[in-house]
Amino acid sequence: xxxxxxxxxxxxxxxxxxxxxxxxxxxxxxTAKPEMPHRFDFTFSIPEIIDKAFEDALDEIKVATGxxxxxxxxxxxxxxxxxxxxxxxxxxxxxxxxxxxxxxxxAYTELRYGEDQKNQVEMSYLTHNRRxxxxxxxxxxxxx
Numbered sequence: 001x002x003x004x005x006x007x008x009x010x011x012x013x014x015x016x017x018x019x020x021x022x023x024x025x026x027x028x029x030x031t032a033k034p035e036m037p038h039r040f041d042f043t044f045s046i047p048e049i050i051d052k053a054f055e056d057a058l059d060e061i062k063v064a065t066g067x068x069x070x071x072x073x074x075x076x077x078x079x080x081x082x083x084x085x086x087x088x089x090x091x092x093x094x095x096x097x098x099x100x101x102x103x104x105x106x107a108y109t110e111l112r113y114g115e116d117q118k119n120q121v122e123m124s125y126l127t128h129n130r131r132x133x134x135x136x137x138x139x140x141x142x143x144x
Contacts, residue, residue, distance in 0.1 A: 067112065067123060069124065072123050073127065079131055080134055081097050083138055087139060093137075093141055095134055108123050108126055111126075
């Protein structure tokens with residue numbers, strides 16, 4: 001068992017959305033919710049179901065697009081924003097998380113469809129490498 005966990009700010013911030021959902025699905029979940037713990041020793045929450053559905057949809061997109069991991073790109077942007085705050089350079093650095101993510105998207109496309117198609121990598125490889133480079137640059141800008 002691990003006693004410490006990394007800070008994952010992108011998982012804690014929530015956003016309210018409004019959407020139409022088939023009424024019968026909501027009614028079925030509302031009926032099941034009070035029965036689950038008492039009769040079956042299970043529980044669930046609608047927000048967790050929605051989160052899971054979004055994660056599954058993003059996984060499906062990744063598979064359908066041959067590896068384009070848009071969830072990984074968003075996590076990358078959140079990490080860069082957090083790192084800028086952590087180093088206290090959010091107002092002075094020229095590093096833009098959106099532009100950096102776009103560069104990764106372009107680089108990934110070039111790797112996938114460029115002349116050297118043998119060089120297949122996961123998008124996470126590119127985000128982790130760029131994250132390390134940005135981390136070093138931010139530390140330098142902060143005078144550390």
